[in-house]
Amino acid sequence: MNPGYKLSLRGVTRSFRSGKRTVEVLSSIDMDVRKGAFVTLIGPSGCGKSTLFNIIAGLDVPSSGTVAIDGDAESPRAGRSGYMLQQPLLLPWRTVEENILLGPEVRREARQQAREEARELMKRFGLAEFAQQYPATLSGGMKQRVALLRTVLFNRSFLLLDEPLGALDALTRLSLQMWLLDLWQSFQSSVLFITHDVREALLLSDRIYVLSARPARILRVVDVDLPRPRRQEHLAEARALQLERELLSLLLKEQPV
Amino acid sequence: MNPGYKLSLRGVTRSFRSGKRTVEVLSSIDMDVRKGAFVTLIGPSGCGKSTLFNIIAGLDVPSSGTVAIDGDAESPRAGRSGYMLQQPLLLPWRTVEENILLGPEVRREARQQAREEARELMKRFGLAEFAQQYPATLSGGMKQRVALLRTVLFNRSFLLLDEPLGALDALTRLSLQMWLLDLWQSFQSSVLFITHDVREALLLSDRIYVLSARPARILRVVDVDLPRPRRQEHLAEARALQLERELLSLLLKEQPV
């Protein structure tokens, strides 16, 4: 497989047995993420996006097909990506700083060094003043920032972000989108991102994979040829509007009633 | 006050005492909703939108100012609007149908007649097949439909909808927006609607009130002169895009960091 790819999926399928029936969730997915690219999956609810992420993160195994990270399809995958789930999943008994340091701690890295790096990042991404607070005192947007930073500190080269902004209100979401783009650019991470929001996908991505309803197939691959660095205004350009319409109509057809 | 107005607010303020300090939440709000109009409030999180709704619904009283429903500023306001809060708030021990019948039951209306009407509505708005299910078995989108229908069955002439679509994913949200417009048009209700989403506001409203950060003042009143019946595509028109940009920049300025 191409070593320029952070991630390569070939013919990945996944079925679950439930009782006597077998439910096919992923039906032969081929997918590539180039190093440093921001790639988005978009698809109807329940189509299998999180299932695919679990496989990539090493929490699940495909029924068939291969998954290669950095060209390596053999080694165990757990630990080789920074996986962020839909909820922030902060540990309520740890302060913001201690939460961010979870990754290095799991890896048993030198504590002092990790702490310095974390402080550096918190300062750079506007969380320094909350470092010693418990998560319960933070707003939803702040929690997601902390969770994102924790993910990055665990693995900055490859991020799997499963609808990280889905639970936020529309305005907060707008500001976190820009924040996320900033983060991505600073670290030159490869990102695989899930959203239900076509405009969010267009704003953030280099490439969008549109998935069908379950069992998920790839309906369309869209390369987003809008300029970088991306800004909100780019979404009002004719090209963006056309893509939006196209993607929406594709998705609404897949949407259950 | 103008009897053509469903709702008129004049100089409405509300402050809360917290400990020794007094927190001003609403600072002199003037607002009108014409009969049959769809009016939206948009404003940053925590600015006081729900507080205002509570006052209109009769759950709270303003510190000063007058609130008139159908030109009447004197009678108690509880029961004179259909109030829907952010969560669906379905009663888990009642089936969908029994949930929808909550309003008539509270009003002690004839059971049989209410039931027939409810069945009629459920059929018309695509809920008939779920009538005998418990809410726990429904998807988020379905729950919100049930909650909306319950609100309408309680009071179809005046609806207060507090971010009813806020918790849904982007695609489900799109389909419920159209469903809601359909409902509104069928009943010729007057609607006061809260959202954080500028595009949602533009898609649905005749008029948009933009509120400032706390204490809430009215920053701008926008009459949305897009054609009716509204469709998704109208949002891509130049006029809509201009309005969107305008509203967004206004709101992002009010948004806390």
Next chain:
Amino acid sequence: QRGNTQGGPQEMVKVTLAPDWTPNTNYTGVYVAQKQGWYHEQGIDLQILPYSPNTTPDTLVVNNKADIGISSMEGVVADAAAGQPVTSIAAIFQHNTSELVALADSGIKRPRDLDGKIYGGFGAPYEEAVVREIIKKDGGKGDFKNVIVNTNVMDALKQKKIDFAWIFEGVDGVRADREGLKLIRFPIKDHGIPDYYTPTFITSPRQMKEKPDVLRKFMAATAKGYEYAREHPEDAAKMLIELGGKDAFPDPDFVIASQKYQSQYYADPGQPWGWQEPKVWLGYPRFMLQAGAVMDASGKPVKRLEINTLYTNDFLPPKK
């Protein structure tokens, strides 16, 4: 066989009796009289109340929940000190049949060997004083460890968790013999402790004032029962078993053996059953008071007490 044989239909008086234990051979006379219809003959409809593990018969009698109770001399003394006056109206045994026991193979040969040993007690206030006195009278120091055991002391003794215990010969002593358990016995009355009455029948001052006739009739039938048991231990035991039931008396042979022992002590030879002697009522209460084994309701030691009013023979059938 039972019922009012003489005098035609008669107004029956209801009398309640509160026992201090589940049915046992201390009560044989009552059961015999009941079985033979002697209470009925006296116009008494006797109801034996259920045993109440959490209350004393004394309390029931004082609060008019029972007419008559089964208690003991030391119980009556404690009641008087605690401000709950009851009166003893008959002694079931003429002598104290209780004893300190140890395993025969324990090396304990005489009371002074009990020094430094573990005593499995039941938490009565007079207990330590009695045991100490017995040891001292034999030339010991009277130092022992008092562990209060609320389970069967004989089991504890057999398993060597305690070194000695205080039991009734007529109950646990007889049982030990039947089990072939070898014991060394120090009967309390033979080791320098004044003899005393345990158990006894009691009633309240109020009953004595209001229903002296009924009490007399009750005692007449009861005395007849105990006299019968004294003469016919085996018959009496069978009546007891019949009325008490299989669950209270799973081992009839044991009951008969026990009864044979008990019957010897219902009265001294040639004397009627039930009588209480002033010298006995002087001796042991004095010992208790001196030993600090009597206390008031809040637990403070009581040093002086009027004893004469605590017992009477007035309700017993007159001596021939």
Next chain:
Amino acid sequence: MKLRRIAAFGPAFVVALALLALWEVYVRSGIVTQSVLPSPLAVVQALVDRSDALFAETVQTLLETLLGIVVATVLGLLLALALGLSSLVRQALYPLLVVSQTVPLVALAPLLLIWFGYDIQPKIVLVTLYCFFPITVACADALLSVDPDLIRLLQSMRASNWQILWMVRLPAALPAFFSGLRIAATYSVTGAIVGEYVGAERGLGIYMVKAVNAHATAAVFAAIVITSLLSLFLFVLVSFIERLALPWHQRTLPGKFGQQPERA
């Protein structure tokens, strides 16, 4: 489904059998006498031999228990309503109810005997005292923790406080009520037995006292086994009624832990 649920008890069954076997061997080894610890087989023997007597006592104790549970339920619900709906009542009574739970109830025995005599009342009183508290606390807590937005929704419809109580608070408190009742059910038999200690003619508690005094240890254990089974039966019964009564309510942790019974 049914079969699978029963199969899930397999391992427990195996362990239980193993424990019983160990017990039998231990007793036969003679380390303890049967008068302290009868062997399981001796206990079974006693259960069979004394089945008539035990059955009658069991019926009596079960009757006391059930009546007590009924009274406790009524009292518990009334108290829960008072606590749940008035913060003054809550402040005035709740600390006292907590304190009341730390009092060893056995101390009340003489008083109960004086007040109520030997009939069934003192047993009902004791079962009630053992059982009302978990019901009260669970229901009052639930009445208070109803989503305030639900209340506000009803208020916006101009529902009366009675309507809100009837349509929202009470139904919302039902699962908690059953949890409380399940805990109460496991206490209840102990309550009845303690009530019999106050003074009773029959019942499992009195049977045990008699058997202890008669040194019939196997019979004592037989009565204990029945006591356990009664508690378990009531526990299962409540769970069963709950499942029938609340079809809409799925346990949050299905197939994992049931509601725990508490100490008796």
Next chain:
Amino acid sequence: MKLRRIAAFGPAFVVALALLALWEVYVRSGIVTQSVLPSPLAVVQALVDRSDALFAETVQTLLETLLGIVVATVLGLLLALALGLSSLVRQALYPLLVVSQTVPLVALAPLLLIWFGYDIQPKIVLVTLYCFFPITVACADALLSVDPDLIRLLQSMRASNWQILWMVRLPAALPAFFSGLRIAATYSVTGAIVGEYVGAERGLGIYMVKAVNAHATAAVFAAIVITSLLSLFLFVLVSFIERLALPWHQRTLPGKFGQQPERA
């Protein structure tokens, strides 16, 4: 803040005083004798008169209780770990643990005496038997109900099972642990007293037995009052430790109901 919290107990205090006054009047009326129910003043008198003796017994009982709680905590946590981490252990042991809770522990008394004698061990055993279950169930439940997504997050980081236990499961179970411990604390004193009942030289339970035998009812009630106070003290102590130990954990229902203690 502090003052307000104390003031919140005002109504309870008033009601308590009123109840005590009623009690005093009732006893003085002579309807019951003081040998059944001593008046509150007589109990206070006994508390004062016998304070030296009572203090020594209290220290003994408290010691037994605290040691028992420690053992119960260790045992409860170990069991909770076993139950919470292995579904086989859960299936094998959980039903038996539930059954064990329905056995009247007093029945074990003779065995405990034979096995452990009359020293402090049987008391510790009984306190443990009374206390481990609420701790076990609360913790095992909490270990199992940890958000599975949190576990998956750690797994995606390639954390070992030990790391997941240490970093996620155990801290997440701490609030439940304290709830269980709070319930256990209210049982514990009763456990110690039942343990003394098995056989002991001293302690509040023995004091009560002696006072009962001496017909010193006021002294019995004095010991009961102390028992209640001990339970309350332990309840409050656990809550206090919890607040110190879990600064991040705000009760879900602050200022309303605390965790309920259960029947003793």
